Amino acid sequence: MDLTSLLGIETPLVLGPFGGMSSVELTATVSEIGGLGSFGLYGLGPDRIAEVARELRERTSRPFALNLWLPLRRPGEAAPGExxxxxxxxxxxxxxxxxxxxxxxxxxxxxxxxLPGFDLQLEAALAARPAVLSFVFGVPSPELVEEAHRRGIRVVGTATTVPEAVALQEGGVDAVVASGAEAAGHRPSFLADPESSLVGSFSLIPQVVDAVDVPVIAAGGIADRRGVAAAFALGASAVQVGSAFLATRQSVAPAVHRDRIRSAQAHETxxxxxxxxxxxxxxxxxxxxxxxxxxxxxxxxxxxxxxxxxxxxxxxxxxxxxxxxxMGQSAGLARHDDAVEVFAELAAGLPSAPR
Structure with a gap:
């Protein structure tokens, strides 16, 4: 089954989930025009998670994803709820x-x-029954994956290295996001520290594609049709884009942040x-x-x-x-302030798009 059929979407374009910066309007917009809108649940309690799901369903009847941070605990850190x-x-x-x-x-x-405890967040996210639950910072437990599948929810995990992608496949996920070092925001590495897991997208994507049998969603350094075309040439089944969408008026990023995204150069991040x-x-x-x-x-x-x-x-x-x-290293390639225009630009790079 190809990824669009697997996730129930028309176009293999995914909105990157923004922990703490997600917008119902932006998520619903991407889903409504045929992609997979994603909403990051970082820091949200169960009541707010349920509210987000209701608000999304009021805006779109199309599939959307909810994203959770698994409770990875590094030295000195407090676990959620502690x-x-x-x-x-x-x-x-x-x-x-x-x-x-x-x-x-x-x-x-x-x-x-x-922060709210992970178990409470997970319970609320499962109860919301999104089309997709995506995770960062680890491999969801077999019990979690089984319960999601029982409810008809697809599970997506995020990898920054090939061993992480293999671990996710072995954990039963339906697809893997291969997140290159160029990507914006937090580095979701979990088998080693982020600084030793910095693999660029051009190296990461094809090696993950070769290492796993599940569909691979390319992320990191993709902001226009050229990045989309490159990702598919490397074997990706879809692309996930963050910064270019964060720069649009549908996001909750303040205007000064959106302006800085569009004017940034790769070496500055x-x-x-x-x-x-x-x-x-x-x-x-x-x-x-x-x-x-x-x-x-x-x-x-x-x-x-x-x-x-x-x-x-x-x-x-x-x-x-x-x-x-x-913002990611390709932020300066963002040219549009409307999410529909960003989506159209990205879609123009898909293999089936007219040239």
Whole structure:
């Protein structure tokens, strides 16, 4: 079965899920025009997950995906639902205080509320019965995959290396996203640290295609028809695109973020732990440089929760130097501010598209 039939979509184009930056409007738009819209559930509690699913179904009757972060726990990190270390909090707050003050945001007091537990998120996501559940940061358990399949939900996992792709196939997923090092946002590596798992899309995609029998969705460095054509030439069955869609008016990214995406150059993006505590690709700004100089970066997700306070204030003020300017290395190829136009540009690179 090809990927479009497997997922119930018309066009093999997937919207990248944005953890914390997903938009019902953008997700529904991509699904409604024949692709697979995706909504990232990072940080959302069960009630909000149910609400998101209802809002999506009010906007489209087409298939959509919900995305969850598996509870990968690296040294020093707190698992979802667990509390944080007071020493980490104190050190991070001292380093971040000038950024809170600049944004006019109040420093969150101790104790900091933990993220919703993964089991509660999963229960709500399964109950929502999306066409697809996609995962980052690990291999979903056999029980999870079996339950999703029992409910008619397809399961997609994300790999940054060939061994991760093989592990996902062995775990029973229906398709694998091969996420090249060029991709925006968090690096979802899980078998090794992200810094030693940086494989470019041109190397990663064909090697994953050769290593697994399930369909491969190419991600990372794809922003126009040329990237789509290249991904399919390398053996991909679909492409997943983030930055080009994040730059559209249907996204929730503030205007200054969208403008920076369209004007960025490939060499300008960096991998940094400064804003969230985990390695992620974006455009460096004053906040990133200030935090990195301080040397006091709390483990994920505490760092992400703390910086999120001044980032929300900065978003309302249109202050780009205090935002997480997530974007991939091909961000500057984004030319359109409407998601329908982005979709049409990408579709023009599909093998069956007229030349």
């Amino acid at each position: 509390g944080f270390d007071r020493g980490d909090y104190d050190r991070a707050v001292d380093a971040l205080r000038p950024l809170f003050e600049e944004a006019g945001a109040e420093v969150p007091g101790w104790p900091v509320a933990p 960096v991998l940094t732990r400064a804003m969230s505590g985990r390695s992620a690709r974006g455009l460096p700004n004053r906040a990133v440089r200030t935090i990195e100089r301080s040397g006091a970066i709390a483990p994920f997700p505490l760092q992400n929760i703390l910086t999120g306070v001044f980032r929300r204030a900065a978003s309302q003020q249109g202050e780009a130097d205090l935002l997480s300017l997530w």
